Amino acid sequence: MPRRYQSFETLTKHHATLHDTVHLGSGIQLAAWSNKNDCVTQEDPDHHTLSLYIADGYECYHKTRSGWQNGGGPDRFCLMPKHNVSSWDVRGDLSFVHMYFTDDHLRNVIEQTWDRSPANILVDEHVFSEDQQITQLYRHFLLSCQWQENSNQLMLSTATNLLVTHLARSYTHLQWALPTVRGGLSPSVLNRVKEYIHGHLGSSLQLSELADIAGLSEYHFARMFKQSMGVAPHQYVMNARLIRAESLLRNTQLDITTIALDCGFSSPSHFSNRYKSLRGIAPSSLRQNSLRKF
Known part of the structure; x- marks a missing residue:
């Protein structure tokens, strides 16, 4: 609770x-x-x-x-x-x-x-x-x-x-300088984190979850992940969700509500709004364009 x-x-x-x-x-x-x-x-x-x-x-x-x-x-x-x-x-x-x-x-x-x-x-x-x-x-x-x-x-x-x-x-009495983070995640740790992400795209992921998998603090994990992948963890996860959604829109007959929930969105409207803002096209339009090719 x-x-x-x-x-x-x-x-x-x-x-x-x-x-x-x-x-x-x-x-x-x-x-x-x-x-x-x-x-x-x-x-x-x-x-x-x-x-x-x-x-x-x-x-x-x-x-x-x-x-x-x-x-x-x-x-x-x-x-x-x-x-x-x-x-x-x-x-x-x-x-x-x-x-x-x-x-x-x-x-x-x-x-x-x-x-x-x-x-x-x-x-x-x-x-x-x-x-x-x-x-x-x-x-x-x-x-x-x-x-x-x-x-x-x-x-x-x-x-x-x-x-x-x-x-x-x-704003505490400590006034410690932030630690320097050099280098990215090791290949094995990065693969483990990416495998977890892609296996849980339908879940509500938290930074602490991913940091625990890497065995790092949230601060160090976020910075090392970005050095390895070139994007922040939340940007990588959002892109992975959209890529999965695109695959489902093109290759299945699942309705958009099911696709949205499968890719970690709470509703089709949230999914459609986010997809259109980042991809410049509505999910329904992508599906229609894909159908015309067949």
Whole structure:
């Protein structure tokens, strides 16, 4: 059963409107919210929360020792560590996305990425701050796809791993430089990973699954895979799904719904939209063109 995050539960009891949410295999939860005319206090959560303002937020106020202060707006982020009490007065429109993660998950990412185990992890609080890398990861990956679509889970898990790694490096007391990754995967490991991918194209793949098969951290696996294949894991998997779909469209009489599910898409509409955006033609048109050749 997915973990219940206190900050998420608190917002459900206020005026905030939940637009979408997804639990990823690593334990991370994403949630897209909007709010207006609301006062919210987060009381001593046992997890960390990264918030990015997507739209508006100019009239969002944070309670400080010197009183209520604002400074929000699109692409401003707030990082709220565990056990941190914070109060917010939302006086205007606000759209934002939360990423919830535990100290255990953060420690696991640190240990796997740097192969070192810190005695403790102190996450810095940041309110109404700006970070181009956080913004790019949110907008390019997390906001550019439908969270409930199975075929997007690998991209989502990759992006959240990058976010947590960036937070560990930039917003904790550790300040460790990222390790250098040289060389790609060995041929045997690469073949093992590719064999697993092609055998599970109909499944909702996660980055952690593929990294476990390679015996590497998610950070090292993603970079070594790209060095070996020239594309990121989620790009390789999406292309493999489309290649399988093309073969089924050309060589079988399976309906498009069956083909979509077989290739890891949640619905024929998701499959058709993604196929057309990447191939420039609708699946139905490809099938019709193939039939004309016979």
